[in-house]
Amino acid sequence: MSAHEPLIEVSHLTHVYHPGTPHEVRALHGVCLTVHRAEFLALVGGNGSGKSTLAKHLNALLLPTEGRVVVDGLDTRDPQALWEIRRRVGMVFQNPDNQIVATVVEEDVAFGPENVGLPPEEIARRVEEALQAVGMLDYRRREPHLLSGGQKQRVAIAGVLAMRPQCIVLDEATTMLDPEGRQEVLETAHRLREREGIAVVHITHNMEEAAQADRVVVLHEGRVALEGTPQEVFRDVRRLRSLRLDLPEVAELSACLRRRGVRLEGQPVAVEDLVAQLLRQSGVVV
């Protein structure tokens, strides 16, 4: 399977909550978006920009008011396809307490695979791999309620991984983790993308995390406001602030250096890129 091949196609998606009532809210207006196989896509935007509404359309938790969403050839409006779509696209939400159902960690991770009737050996293998991938294998027999928030979240992520999805949607799933936990989760997601070709849609308010994606999509007031590589998106601080966003620290430093006359190619957003460029300029051989 090749990258750049579309996995999820969102066409002219409009979503209206409580249509025809005084509480009617138009959360998305004609959004077009493609999620490619094996790509790491960051979805960013201010509070109320429609990110979560869009995310919930990716595995048919919400259905379009207008437009359509097609996952691996399956239309989310087709009730027959629901189960297949949810196997392909797994969601991890922000609050881990709403996602853990079992009383022992490994049973929680096994919940999905058991539901689809996999053989016990296969379930055991998947549970072990998934817990290993999120750094929670040592906790396999613990009770989830005694874990910290970060640890619970990693268990929830393992639960999705155990279903071997084609796409994982992380709906602010790193928000409550410590830096090490965040990095572990992101590295896990990047690794799954590289090795298994799993696409990742990472919804985050953390601009540093978005800067690590292949592509960044910015939503604002229910529309796609910006789209491109991190370098392209994290360029214009005034534009980003008008969208309730900000530059990642490294991009801010790059912008500051450019203003002070330091010549940089593009506006580096990654520490490695900026450091390499500065070392070349200074004459230090890299």
Place this chain on the structure above:
Amino acid sequence: MSDPVVVCEALTHVYLRGTPFESVALQGVDLVLRRGECVGIVGPTGSGKSTLVQHFNGLLRPTEGRVWVDGVELRAGRGILREVRRKVGLVFQYPEHQLFEATVFDDVAFGPRNLGLEPEEIQERVRESLQWVGLDPDRFGPRSPFSLSGGEMRRVAIAGVLAMRPQVLVLDEPTAGLDPEGRREILGRIRDLHQRMGLTVVLISHSMDEVARMCQRVVVLHQGRVFLDAPVREAFGQAERLRSIGLDVPHVTDVLLRLRAAGLPVRCDRITVQEACEEIVRVLQGGRKWSSSGV
């Protein structure tokens, strides 16, 4: 140096002592917070940060060791907890989940009403607290808290704590889950409270960038002990030590450390974007002949 406002001496806290679930959350923590400081408390998940700050206003009692607030020792059964809870205001994670009144005004007024204050005094405190967090009392007071944005709701929750007129404001991850704009707003307000109102601020944060921008001093907890307690510049210069326990340094410090490791004589105790920018420009423009004393 200003006088101590919170003092922990050999503070140990054990959860569920004597059960199979016994867990030692804090071990022999010595800590002094001085009046008017802004201190960042950082540490990996489970390092004891939340347990520690819950001792600052008597929500938890030490298993061993002692805690003083504003010169008064916190002990069971002495009727001082009420007083201490007014002096130390704790803003928990996601405090907006604790909003419950029909209007913003009533929610902020909840604490002062419990103190039995006169209506005029309550009115004044509510107005003042809402102004401190940047919400116009006339506009926001009559509204339902649940009609507000996430960042606004959080500021209402902080106003509710400020209405108790605390001397120490402890905030546990105050920017978690907010968008960058909401984060800028909250941090700006906290900075004002610290700088203009002279409040002692304790900021628990996972974001080293945030701590670098806000605080003068950082206390690093690891496995229930104080791992490092130093001025922020000094602390973030010790990248390897911090990384050894799974913490990071601010991104701009990371850039400087890497430049230095590759042989550029930049000082690494520059922790904001502006400072780091100046430092890099200085070195690139021939400052290399200067001797560098920084770590």
